[in-house]
Amino acid sequence: MGSLSESIPATTKQLSSISKITGEAGRETQNPLKLMQHQEKPIQKLVPQINRIIAANLLGVEVLQEIARVVGETFEVDCCCLVALPGDDGEAITANWCAQKYLGMTQNDNFSAIDELDWPVMQCAEESxxxxxxxxxxxxxVVGCxxxxxxxxxxxGLxxxxxxxxxxxxxxxxxxxxEWSGAxxxxxxxxxxxxxxxxAQLLQAQKIDFQKQSIEASSQYQNxxxxLTILSRSNLDLNQILQxxxxxxxxxxHADRGLLMLLKYTDPLFKRQRGQVPKAKVNLVGEWSIETSNICQNKTNLKESFSLADCALCQRVFTASIRxxxxNEDLEQQEGYNFSAAPIFRLSELPTVLLMPLESQGKILGFLVLQQSQNRQWKNRELNILEMICAQIVNIIIQSQTLRQVQNLVGERTAQLQRSLEVQAKLYEIKQQHVKQLQELNDLKDEFLSNMSDRLRYPLTNMWMAIRNLHNPGITPDRQTRYLEILEQECSKEINLINDLLTLQKLDSHSQPLQYETVDINIITKNFIASIQNQVAEKGLTISLDLQSNPLESQTEIESFKRILQELLNNAVKYSQHGSNINLKVTQRVEQLIDRVIIEVNNIGRAISKEEATYIFDRFRRGKGRWTPGTGLGLALxxxxxxxxNGSIKVESTPLSEGDNLSNICFTVMLPQFAEDNQPYSNSE
Structure with missing residues (x-):
């Protein structure tokens, strides 16, 4: 006896008619049974065998192969096939066993196990x-056989x-x-x-392996x-850092080749405009290839350059809307584009290309290029990491250029310092200001990376620990349920963080037009307050609502309005003094000849300093000394x-009494009441 196995992607092939199926309930067999020579109690032998196979913890598809073998031998069939179905988006896993007389046989081009013109007679072992x-x-x-x-x-089948x-x-x-018997x-x-x-055991093992791979990949990305952060702080030359x-x-x-290129513009003041390709020279400053598994040391290659006008592939960064x-395919086979590329790309050897622009304030500084010899589908997680990496490389380049400019400035002023102490003091002050600005930028970058990595790392760590504990063979059902709840909670945190970041990105890009609806603000506010009463009570707080007696109609975007209320009240609930009251007041008044809706959220909590008020609405920035868990995205959103x-928001902190650390915190939101009065506010407002 022997076995055959393979893993084949799930197919959506339209199957032949099932008119030949002969599985009618209650049909009695007419011919003598030929199946098992020892039919007295086959289940007593077969079940322990399968139990032993499952308990043996065989690797991967081997467990299905062994079960197919013992089932096929017991039923004395020509072939036994087991097909595991992971889901719509996964791949079916198959294991086949064939009788000895079929081993060593191969299909020829004119042979098919399943003839669509002569579909096999099929029955189901299920009674109903x-x-x-x-x-x-x-x-x-079709998939497995x-x-x-x-x-x-x-x-x-069953x-x-x-x-x-x-x-x-x-x-x-x-x-x-x-003819299959009832037995x-x-x-x-x-x-x-x-x-x-x-x-289930095989599919669960696959899911665990996938999760382990995801955790390992996340660890590699963090490292x-x-x-890159350590490199940005090193004393190495910029070219060495980029290499x-x-x-x-x-x-x-896991790319076959990596390139880093910088642009030198003919017009230094050029900024990217849709469809306009600038005059520029592309210089290769860093190269790595899997062939040598090292940084290329060929100085000639690193000095290689070409004109942007000679490379349509690079020009697409300026002309295409998608970045x-x-x-992923041979360039000649893609229609609608001119894919002429510089020889440095070696497209005949490495046809799969990922080209990421290095952009700063609308200006393209260069390109990060990753190439493969085979087609590769890039995952969203990998593209997101690459965006962060490109932002970090841009910071390194800008810092290096700024420092170089500062050094040049100091060198130019040194000659003047010898003639005038006044000029010397002034230049020293300018230099200190530049250094301070660079330090502030570096601190903000480190703070952002620290907050972002914490928000990604802590949920992943909890998920990893829960998965490890679920592997414990002695785990009780209660503990198993608890660990699964932890996995679900932490996964939800990650999803909410990503959704908030995507929402902020869409809002920053101004890609979503306003969807106005005429609504009664009082009704929306009352319904929202009613939905969070239990949450507020659990925190030991009370909430009061102050609305005007008349209906307050307004033209606004309902979901955005509700989300503003949600984030302001979440912040109030999180930081309010235990046992205190949160007051929500909604009024209407005329400001600068425009009807406006005024929303005020008041609560008693720790005082907000003037310094904190300057950055409390920034992403991932939180007040000093506030240890309540959070992402730092709520007020930014x-x-x-x-x-x-087209509204404005501000915060005021008024001490309750002199020397008391508690204050009355008031967040005030001002929105236009009607669509025709919408005028964009400046960022300063």
Whole structure:
């Protein structure tokens, strides 16, 4: 006996009619049974065998291969096929066993195990089977058995279920017409729980492996960002830093080749405009190749340059609306574009290209290029990491250029310092200001990276610990439920963080037009307050609502308005003194000849200093000494939404009494009441 196995992507192929299925309930067999020579108690032998196979913890598909073998030998069929179904987006995992007489046989071009013109006779071992069961067996038959070296004439299948979901199919095959007995169907039905457990065990192992790979990749990305941060603080020359950076990036992301190029503009003041390609020279400043697994030391290559006008691939950064530029097929086969590229790209050897622009304040400083010899589908997580890396490289370049400018400035003024002490003092002051500004920028960058890495690392750490504990064989059901809840909670935190970041990005890009609706602000506010009463009470707080007696109609964007209320009240609930009251007041008044809706949220809490008030609405910035868990995005999102609605927001902190650390905190939002009065506020407002 022997076995065949393979993993084939799930197919959506339209199957032939099931008019030949002969699985009518209650049909009695007419011919003598030929299946098992020892039918007295086959279940007593088969079940322990399958239990031993499952308990053996075989690697991957081996467990399915062993189960297919013992089931096929017990039923004395020509072939036994097991198909694990992970889901719509996954790949079906198959394991086949064939009788000894079919081993060593291969398919020829004119042979197909499944003849669409002569579809095999199919039956389901389930007594009360449905059309969906038959359809599942048909699809699994096509996926798992289309490459078998024997014709398929008679099929007995059984879908398995785990947790109310169909997770696999067991298929018995004869290459000749055969009549399945009731005993065979009953025996196969008795095997369903065991096979379902085997399928679930294999699929769960795959999910765990995928999660481990994700955690390992996240760790590698964090190490890469730390390495780039260390490089940015080193005393190395800019070219040396960029060479080490491109090597680390290409190795971590498993690229075959990495290039780092900088642009030198003919017009230094040029800023990127849609469809306009500037006159510039592209200089290669860093290169890494898997062929040498090292930074290229060929000085001639590193000095190589070409004109931007001679490379349509690089020009696409300026003309295309989608970035990064990704090429996954031979350039000649892509229609609608001129893909002429500089020889340095070696497209004949490395046709798959990912080109990320290095952009600062609307100006393209250069390109980060990753190349592959084979097609590669870049994941969103990898593209997001690359965006962060490009931002860090831009910071390194700008810092280096700024320092170089400062050094040049100091050199030019040195001659003047010898003639005038006054000029010397002035130049010294300018230099100190530049150094201070650079330090502030560096501190802000470090603070951003620290906050961002914390928000990503802590949930992932909790998820990793929960997964590790779930591996414990002695874990109780209660603990298992608790760890699964931890996984769900931490995953939700990650998803909410990403959604908030995407919302902020959309608001910053002004890509979403306002969707005005005429609503009663009083009704919306009352309904919202009612929905959070329980949450407020659990925190030991009370909330009061102050509305004008008349209806307050306004033209606004409902979801944005609700989200502003949510973030302001979440902030008040989080930082209010225990046992205090939160007051929400909504009024209407005329400001500068325009009808406006005024929202005031008052609470008692720790005082906000003037320094904190300058950055409390910034992303990932939180007040000093505030240890309540949070992402630092709530007030930033509220401000962005207020500006999206052409309004303004401010905060005031008034001490309750002299020497008391508690203050009355008041957030005031001012929004235009009607659409025709919407005039954008400046950022200063």
């Amino acid at each position: 089977f449905t059309i969906e069961d038959i359809s599942t067996i048909e699809r699994s038959l 289309q490459y078998l070296p024997l014709p398929i004439k008679t099929v007995l 879908p398995t279920h785990f947790g109310n979901n169909n997770n696999g199919v067991v298929i018995l095959i004869h290459s000749q017409p055969y 065979e169907k009953k025996l196969l039905k008795l095997l369903e729980p065991l096979c379902a457990i085997a399928f 890469l960002l730390k390495k 080490l950076a491109v090597a680390s990036i290409a190795e971590t992301l 990064p530029i990704i090429v 509220a401000k962005s939404l207020v500006q999206h609605l």
